[in-house]
Amino acid sequence: MTETKQPSFRIRGLANPTRFLALLDKIMIPLVILTVVVIGVGLYMALIDSPEDYQQGATVRIMYIHVPAAWLAMFAYTMMTISALGTLVWKHPLADVSAKAAAPLGAAFTFVCLTTGSFWGKPMWGTWWVWDARLTSMLILLIIYLGLIALWHAIEDPIKAGKAVAILTLVGFIIIPIIKFSVDWWSTLHQPASVFTLEGPKMDNSMLIPLMVMAIGFTLLFTVLHFKAMKNEILRRRIRSMQMQAARQVASGNRAAATQAASPSTGPSASH
Amino acid sequence: MFGNYAGFILASYGVTAATILVLILWVLLDGRKQTKILAQLHERGVHRRSERTKAATHS
Numbered sequence: 001m002t003e004t005k006q007p008s009f010r011i012r013g014l015a016n017p018t019r020f021l022a023l024l025d026k027i028m029i030p031l032v033i034l035t036v037v038v039i040g041v042g043l044y045m046a047l048i049d050s051p052e053d054y055q056q057g058a059t060v061r062i063m064y065i066h067v068p069a070a071w072l073a074m075f076a077y078t079m080m081t082i083s084a085l086g087t088l089v090w091k092h093p094l095a096d097v098s099a100k101a102a103a104p105l106g107a108a109f110t111f112v113c114l115t116t117g118s119f120w121g122k123p124m125w126g127t128w129w130v131w132d133a134r135l136t137s138m139l140i141l142l143i144i145y146l147g148l149i150a151l152w153h154a155i156e157d158p159i160k161a162g163k164a165v166a167i168l169t170l171v172g173f174i175i176i177p178i179i180k181f182s183v184d185w186w187s188t189l190h191q192p193a194s195v196f197t198l199e200g201p202k203m204d205n206s207m208l209i210p211l212m213v214m215a216i217g218f219t220l221l222f223t224v225l226h227f228k229a230m231k232n233e234i235l236r237r238r239i240r241s242m243q244m245q246a247a248r249q250v251a252s253g254n255r256a257a258a259t260q261a262a263s264p265s266t267g268p269s270a271s272h
Numbered sequence: 273m274f275g276n277y278a279g280f281i282l283a284s285y286g287v288t289a290a291t292i293l294v295l296i297l298w299v300l301l302d303g304r305k306q307t308k309i310l311a312q313l314h315e316r317g318v319h320r321r322s323e324r325t326k327a328a329t330h331s
Contacts, residue, residue, distance in 0.1 A: 047285075058274040062284045069288070104298070108291050116284040123280050221292065228299040235306035238320060239313065246318045 015093055017234045024227050031224050039217035045210035053207075062120040064210055067195070068218035069112040073141060074176055076106030076222065080148075081173045084166035094230070096162030097237070099169065100152055101229035105222055107145035114138055125189055133182035134190035137175060144172040158237055 046064035053060035080102050086095030117135065118128045129135065148165050155161035183192045194202045201208050274281045313319075 057277060058281060059277045061274065061281050065284060065288045105295065108295050112288050112291050115287045119280045119284040119287075123277055225295055225299055228303060232299060232302045232306050235303075235310060239306060239309050242310075242313050242318050242320060245321070246313070246316070 017093060017097075020094060021231060021234060024231055028224070028227065031220065031227070035217065035220040035224050038213065038220055042210060042214035042217040045213055050210045051206050056124060059120055059123050060207065062116055063207075064214045065218075066113060066116040066120060067211060068215040069109045069116060070138070071215060072218055072222050073106055073110040073113050073138070074179060075219070076102045076109060077141065077145070077169075077173070077176055080106065080169050081176075084169040087162050087166040088170075094234075096158070096166065097230050097233045098226075099165065100158075100162070101226055101233050103145055103149050103152070105225055105229065107142060107149065109218075109222070110138065110142040110145060114142065121189075130189050132188040132190060133186040134179065134188050137179045137182050141175050141179060144175060148172070158240070 042064070046061055050061070050064075052058050080099040083095045083099035083102070086092040087099070114135070117138075121130075122128050148168060151165050151168060152161050155164060182188060183190055195208070195211070203211070
């Protein structure tokens with residue numbers, strides 16, 4: 001019985017920010033090294049080793065950053081939605097810290113996805129941008145990210161901000177299935193899914209393997225940045241509570257001094 | 273190396289690299305700022321409640 005309970009105890013232990021920070025200090029350097037190695041190998045495969053596409057030529061190399069960025073943009077939002085549930089349902093102490101740290105990263109990867117898509121679209125479609133379902137829904141995701149970041153900065157109390165943002169995050173999750181299935185539901189210029197399909201990947205291994213290596217590299221990069229941003233947010237909240245505590249101490253000290261001065265029996269004049 | 277599409281490919285990788293660089297700088301500089309403020313608070317004698325309790329237990 002004790003043995004079966006141990007893992008869940010360990011996971012719950014990580015809900016403690018101090019323990020979480022200690023764990024981050026241990027794993028951060030190996031994680032950074034692994035990220036650099038995987039992205040380095042991925043870039044070699046994507047830019048040098050992989051073949052050109054028979055139709056798209058060398059522009060297919062844009063896919064190796066465009067697709068992982070798109071996956072991460074949606075992954076970050078899905079993670080924020082799970083964190084939102086953690087905030088509202090389980091009141092997990094690290095849930096809104098995690099969501100707040102993920103939002104700018106998700107926004108950045110969405111921006112990368114839109115920009116690289118534009119650079120890919122111009123030579124292949126003949127246009128930088130079209131208001132088609134996939135591109136427009138991705139742009140809406142970027143706007144949602146920016147709205148959530150703005151809302152966080154608009155409310156000073158991080159607990160209240162976390163709850164408000166969590167509600168909006170849950171509402172905004174509707175965009176994720178819309179992005180995913182937009183290419184099936186509507187007639188779009190964007191190609192349909194070619195990796196995660198019911199029939200399996202519709203891509204040759206010479207392109208699929210570099211894509212997967214880059215996707216793992218991007219996910220590791222996201223994890224490193226997310227952990228570091230979470231650590232920063234935990235420290236920011238500690239600073240805020242310490243500053244408030246110090247201000248309370250000063251205020252109560254001033255009140256005590258004022259009471260002492262006002263009271264005739266204990267005031268300085270009474271002793272003379 | 274990338275033929276007629278070199279500009280589009282390099283621009284894509286360039287924008288991605290620049291965005292990632294901004295993210296890395298943001299987390300590093302923000303982390304440094306928070307650590308500095310925390311150290312200043314400790315210097316002024318402001319400690320977290322848990323740290324004060326620990327110190328009191330040790331003394």
